[in-house]
Amino acid sequence: MIPTALIAEDEPLLAAALQAELALAWPALQVGAVVGDGASAVREAVQRRPDVLFLDIRMPGLSGLEAAAELADAWPQGPGAPPFPATVFVTAYDQYALQAFEAQAVDYLLKPVMPERLARTVLRLQQVLAQRSPARASEPLEHALTQLRALLAPAAPAQPREPLRVIQASVGNTLRLVPVDEVLVFEAADKYVRVLTASEELLIRTPLKDLLPQLDDTVFWQIHRGSVVRASAIHTVTRNEAGQLHLSLRGRPEVQAVSRLYAHHFKAM
Known part of the structure; x- marks a missing residue:
């Protein structure tokens, strides 16, 4: 050959x-x-x-x-x-x-x-x-x-710091403070990151790569290069005929694709 x-x-x-x-x-x-x-x-x-x-x-x-x-x-x-x-x-x-x-x-x-x-x-x-x-x-x-x-994997910060507790998001002329405990999904979207809770969607300008080191990786799992989800909110994980994984979250209607790179979170499947 x-x-x-x-x-x-x-x-x-x-x-x-x-x-x-x-x-x-x-x-x-x-x-x-x-x-x-x-x-x-x-x-x-x-x-x-x-x-x-x-x-x-x-x-x-x-x-x-x-x-x-x-x-x-x-x-x-x-x-x-x-x-x-x-x-x-x-x-x-x-x-x-x-x-x-x-x-x-x-x-x-x-x-x-x-x-x-x-x-x-x-x-x-x-x-x-x-x-x-x-x-x-x-x-x-x-x-x-x-x-x-x-x-x-995101580089560890030079100085250890507490995980992020609150997200600041602009809505028109108003600054919204969203507790991280309410966030179900962080999703990269062009120059923004979509922040999804059970009831709303907000946009922040912090790139996902800069946000990742500020999140507790035992609470939030990266499932795709552009997606991070709250692990405790995962409801179901399904595998299609091609072997690709998709998951649903409690409180959100979207189906989230799981990259093969991060499928190790679901080894039992």
């Missing part, structure tokens, strides 16, 4: 340079597509099912990490499903990112990509692909999900 790869890099010159270096370091590798944004990376990867992914961390729209999470959610599962691609993140020097990658044993390349470093990465990728078997095709996806959950 000829190994295949997909490159996601928004700078054409860097993408071409990586492809040229790969041709030297791994002549057998066939680069099936080169895309310039995270959404295209997800779409092309689902269609082409490459063995290897090279994802730039900073891309328009979805970042490399977010694209990997979206792809993990969209990746086929069940009998006959292909193994999840071995993934390498490509990044400019970022001490925090590199420490996070190393802590989770995630392979990465620094820009500009150096031939010696790429050669080591290629060797690791070849070893990973050689060890895969159809009987254990689901293991790469489970491993990737564990790594991605850790990498996407």
Whole structure:
């Protein structure tokens, strides 16, 4: 089998340079597509099912990490499903990112990509692909999900602080104070976050990624990249024929989709 790869890099010159270096370091590798944004990376990867992914961390729209999470959610599962691609993140020097990658044993390349470093990465990728078997095709996806959950987890604040108790939301010219104890759902919506209680919906400007570290994670569970729900309000969780989970909450009519990345909350299913 000829190994295949997909490159996601928004700078054409860097993408071409990586492809040229790969041709030297791994002549057998066939680069099936080169895309310039995270959404295209997800779409092309689902269609082409490459063995290897090279994802730039900073891309328009979805970042490399977010694209990997979206792809993990969209990746086929069940009998006959292909193994999840071995993934390498490509990044400019970022001490925090590199420490996070190393802590989770995630392979990465620094820009500009150096031939010696790429050669080591290629060797690791070849070893990973050689060890895969159809009987254990689901293991790469489970491993990737564990790594991605850790990498996407909100950073802990420098100083420990009390969980958020009250939400301040503007309604016209009025400032509303909503006790967090009344909130059932926080949901990202463009530049805002929707705050849903049993009786109303409000909008706040605090990004969800900034809100997450202020929430008690034993009370609120993240179920999707853009959704957090009150665990005690979960009424039912159902699995459809495709294996996707959806839940309903006491006091809300909406059905909430559960990303595969956060399905570990419901392992009993």
